[in-house]
Amino acid sequence: MPALENPTATPWRPESLAPVIGALCCVQAAGAELGEGLLWSVREQALYWVDILSRQLNRWDPQSGAQARWTFAEEISALAERARAPGLVVTLRRGYALFDPARGGEPQYLHQPEPERTGNRFNDGKCDAQGRFWAGSMDFACEAPSGALYRLDPDGRCTRHEDGFVVTNGPTWSGGGRGDGRRRFMYFNDTVQGCTYRYDSDAATGTLSNKVLWKRFAPGDGLPDGMTTDALGRLWIAHWGGACVSCHDPDTSEELARVTLPTGQVTNCAFGGKDLRTLFISTARVGMSLAQLAAEPLAGGLFAVDVDSPGLPAHPYGG
Template sequence: MTADAKIKVELASDAQAPLGEGPVWDARDGKLYWVDILSHRVHIHHPQEPAEDAAIELAPHVSAIVPRRSGGFALTLQDGFYVCDSAGGGLTRLAEVEASVPGNRFNDGKCDPAGRFVAGTMSMNDEPGRGALYSLDAGHAVETLVQDVSISNGLAWSGDGATMYYIDTPTQRVVAFDYDTATGAVANRRVVVEMPTDEGSPDGMTIDAEGMLWIAHWGGWQVSRWNPATGEKLLSVPVPASQVTSCAFGGERLDRLYITTARVGLGETELAAQPHAGGLFCADVGVRGLPTAEYGG
């Protein structure tokens, strides 16, 4: 794939979500799940029959949903980790987090290759350094992985599970950690990508089968592909919405890149220029992703 590759981005769902986030492909039913944090909804996209797309309301502030190995799903809501039998089924809280930190909520989250649910928090009042990154194991025990986080965002693991990539949005950086899949411990933090401020801010993230990172640009009208070994930007995929929030590979062959966006904070003039902001987009980008890791608890 070359930097001048022509990639067509299509609108998959004109959901008009205030804050679309967290797309995840569920191979069990061949559907894409994603969330609208501010509307407290889980969206379900049927690629083969988009007319059957649905949205289920949950509260408060559902920010991530992942398949659960034993069936159903695991989720993060404002105050902790939860599970449910189906996307709209009854919720059971597994662990409360940050009960002593009012004004915080969970944000992005994914599972590591061993089945831990890793997710981070942020201040809803834009207070820097109030968040952290947590890991929930199969026994429902919570460990703190990273502290002094402002807006916990993108996560990805290398194909062998030995490296975890992580974004705290205001830093404009992707950092990497050595990752111990046996214990979930992180070490050797280092910067692997620095995003120029004139291209927006790094938000959600995924990784492809070649080990390259795909990063959503909040305020940057694009998703980009980066080589974490060199810090080089390889490709930019223009998106017809300025606030690009996250991305994930899906489809039967994991060869479709799904992209979530937001419309929160946009004025009338801005929305006129990007009427599908808050929608779910999709593109064939010429590479495949890795299978979705499921929560093991």
């Protein structure tokens, strides 16, 4: 596996090297076992997020403060709105399903792509600009390399792209900081190995190529978990066990800024709010001792911080 080369040309720089401009606040002391799956609905002006291990989907309207919750028979991990129909496409333990919060009821499975991998569950995922829902599976025990990366197309086809992960997270996309619209990249986290990989992403076909190691995170800095991209192309990456979200140059992977949190297990991040300048951050409390919980009382909370550049609206599923 080749490592990402750093060319001798002058690296791209955003206008601001201090992208965090607000104070971090805990907007919900939710005590989630495993908060994840952040999705800002532009059409509803509301935030959806999940507690995977509690099997719950949550919706929060920051303007009114209204909250809603749905509990399922199995784990729910990632979400995307539907472009041509009401409701959501979600990943449950065994694959992709449809769920309409307005109607309730049980989710309806679309695909269960790995019935033979009984120790797996689905984890993180999101849609690309063409409405394809990319999601990864993982070993529930976080030990076996049984996870894989899948793509659900708008026409309903489900394709396995890569295999051999213990825990998958991401993906996110960037055109690169130099704004070359002819070349688009997808980034994907191999969490247990502490690595973020970059692929050339063909928008027309949905195929991936030229996999390179974009960043290996330093020991003691946590492991790369969920991530997102802002309008400048910068990547924002949650650090499981690292108590932070870091912001990176999309070309060189250089760290540009860091948001420090008062709890260690940081799981995901997504842009939202009226102008998409609020970075929402989810955390977890799973596996923590009583002493750790006493030292980190906001573990499992939902956090927010304002930044200098808007994020990109979440792409809906095209089917």
